[in-house]
Amino acid sequence: MKNSDEIIIVTDENTSTLVIKNFNQEKHTGEIICKAENDAGEVSCTASMGPYTSDIFSESQTESEAMAEEVLNFEEGPEFGTEIDSIEEFQRTPTPIMAPKFITKIKDTRAARGHQAIFECVVPDTKGVCCKLKDGREIELIARIRVQTRTIEGYVTSELIIDNVIPEDAGKYTVVVENVAGTDSCEANLNVIVIGEPQPTVSWFHEKTAIVEEASKTIIESEGDIQRLVIVSADVIDRGQYICLAENVEGKAESKAILTVLAEAPQFTRHISSKEVSIGEKVILDCSVKGSPQPIVQFYRESTRIISDSHHFIEHDSSNVHWRMVIEKTEESDFRKYHAVAINSVGMAESEAEIRQKEMNRKLELTGVLKDRKVTEGDEVIME
Structure with a gap:
């Protein structure tokens, strides 16, 4: 309204x-x-x-006189009849009965096996008949299934209480209220949560391969009814289908999910660059890389991989972003082409540079000397 x-x-x-x-x-x-x-x-x-009406009405003067005469004749006559016969009945029209209408309807609910489920609804006190159905059939009230009703300030609260819920209790429940004026109904669903009994054993699989717990990589946890697989640091090789399999003597059940790992191939944000040095000088080839997972960098001289030793040092920061190869004192054999190769599980990238020997300014030296000559006047003379 x-x-x-x-x-x-x-x-x-x-x-x-x-x-x-x-x-x-x-x-x-x-x-x-x-x-x-x-x-x-x-x-x-x-x-x-509702409207208010009664049988009381106004009388005309003629009707009043006639009634008075009848009363007088009655008093003069013999005593007979009953008190009911001598009293004119006045009857008020009763308050009309209203068709029932739910104020609060039952709602969908869920309960674990062995727990309690309650459906509650509220209707006006319309003096009607209330019945409760499950999947279209009237509910048989037994020890663990009962109805509780109370009337407060003109409306009725009705509760259907199911104790010690079992899987067979799941279904559609309907409450019907009916009286001579009409009918109203409401319905809701009960979902029963079933937990394995006896306690199931749980196994995890990645692409059909059983997962073995490794503290540094995978952790398998169990908290009550919750089973959990933790991947400490997801890598591209971890992507794919995962299966959680629960088994007991009654059977088995499984749940599947796909894990997608977003990845990026390696990329040099700063390449190694060619250097010119003299023998005995220090030389550094450095670079920076990015990717997901973060790449590692390997250094090669020609086709031979370089590892840290007394002559070479391979260094990087804690984030593996910045890398460098250091030669403290350059030798003749160090003047070569070098490669930095960035690698992760997605792919690889390469950067190339060369270490060349710096050209030296040499001291001027005479490889031959002039020689004294004696000549006759008019002769040609060549000095070298």
Whole structure:
């Protein structure tokens, strides 16, 4: 109901008032429900609305005189009859019975096997018949299934309580309220959570290969009914299908999921660069890389991999982003081409440079000397 030309609803802090300006029997007869709700829940109350009539009516003067004469004749006559015969009955029209209508309906619920499930609904006190059905059949009330009803301020709260829930209790539940004026119904589902009995053993598989727990890589945990597989640091090789298999003497059940690991091939953000040095000088070839997972870098002289020794040092930072090869004192054999190769599980990248010997400015030296000569005047002379 909303504010209109016929209806006014006024609500302040604690009171809400409904005013019907001109009562119309056809439009306004029935149940009036006032419902208040907020984020915490809802409450409601009901009242019946109907026309008031009685058998009392106004009499004309002639009818009054005739009635007086009958009373006089009765008093003069012999005593007979009963008290009921001498009293005119006046009967008021009874308040009409309203068709039932749910204020609060039952709601879907779930319960673990062995626990309790409760369906609750609220209807006005319409003096109707209430029955409860499961999957269309009337529920047989037994020791663990019972109905609890209480009436408060004109409305009835009815609870269907199922103790020690079993899988067979799962299904659709219906509550039907019926009286001479009509019928209303509501329905909800009960889902029963089944936990393996006896306690199942749980196995984990990656692409059909059994997973073995390794503290540095995979951890298998069990907390009550929750089974958990932890991959400490996911790599591309970890992607694929995972299966959790639970087994006991009653059978087995499994759950599958796909793990996708986002990856990026190696890429040099700074390449190694060629250097010119003199024998005995220090030389450094450095680079930076990125990728997912973070790549590692290997250094090669021609086709031979370089490892740290007394002559070469391979170094990197804690994040494996920055790498370098250091030669403390360059030797003749170090003047070669070098490769830095970045590798991760997705792919590889390569960077190339060369260490060349620096050209030296040599001291001027005479390889031959001039020689003294004696010649005759007019001869050609060549000095070298």
